[in-house]
Amino acid sequence: MTTQLYCFGESGNAYKCALALTFADLDWEAVYVDFFNGEARGEEFRKLNPMGEVPVLVDGETVLTQSGVILDYISSKTGQLGGRSAAERRDILRWMFWDNHKFSGQIGTTRFLNNFLPEAKRPEGVIPFQQGRLKAAYRVLEDHLATRDWVVGGAVTIADLSLCGYLYYPEPFGFSRADWPHIDRWLDRIAALPGWKHPYDMMPGNPSDRA
Template sequence: MAIELHCFGESGNAYKAALPMELAGLDWRPVFVDFFNGATRTEAYRRDINAMGEAPVMVDGDVTLTQSGVIQQYIVEKTGRFGGADAAEAREVLRWQFWDNHKLSGQAGTVRFLMNFVPEEKRPQPVIEFMQARLRSVYDILETHLTGRDWIVGRDVTVADFSCCSYLYYPEPFGFDRADWPGIDRWLGNIQSLDGWKHPYDLMPRGG
């Protein structure tokens, strides 16, 4: 039976799970979550799908997982791919997954949401500016790390790359421009060059 991923195209967090499944050739299918009409906030969703009220949720037979970082680690276990070459690299992969969740996606996803999916009159401009300032130092850390490297960890692509790239392909403005960050830009191109790569909007159904 195909793995089901409860997701929607606008979710970079869902993309973190969908992209490695697609690239590893796993048999999976998206199950659309109508996030913008409040699906994740319903009692039924919290009871039957995810008490944390978030997407993505992955269902593989009797294994149900939430939190993209955990789903990514499960894909590593299941496929033996994208996990780093040894134990030290595996820890380094996990390190960048945590950093991404805490510092990069955690803030970039929020700013993008506030700038594009909240009515203009309700946009909290000081919050957007605060997070954008913090994000500049986050992009700077990634840029410095990627200078002279093709991938975030070791010599091959890992789920650390699929985690950190997740919000950076979207066309909606949120204060990030690839042209400003040559190391990040080149690395995003490396990921796009992988056989079977797809943009989030081509991989998952859109809600917005």
């Protein structure tokens, strides 16, 4: 049975997994989750993932949630996109935890509040606060990429795919590639890999559906 990724176009966390499945040459199909009408928080979906979150990967009997776990599984299963030593594997995990905590974790909320929540519902003060914290995080990644092509080791790994997940989207959330030249060139490097597609071309659903 084809591996299924429960996803929707706007989910950068799902996009990370879609990229990994594609770059690892796995046969997969997207199952659309109607997030904006509450499907991910609904009873039916919570049977699949009690955390009420996208993405979910279904590979035969294996059902996985959390993009970090799915990325790790794809890499372990295929022997691709991973580290070449125990130290590299720990370093990949380190960047993936940092991504969940300080990078994508903050970007996802900021982008949601800034673009997908009606202006009247936006909680005052939250967006600038998160943007301030994110500036420090962009700086960490920018400095790291100043002397290297990939986040860990000499080739693309799931650490790159985790960190890039929200950075190709067109909706503004306070990040401009022009401000961070090393991040900018790294994003071009990832986008030049065979099979790369923009999130809205890789997964079903995008803001124009709701326009």
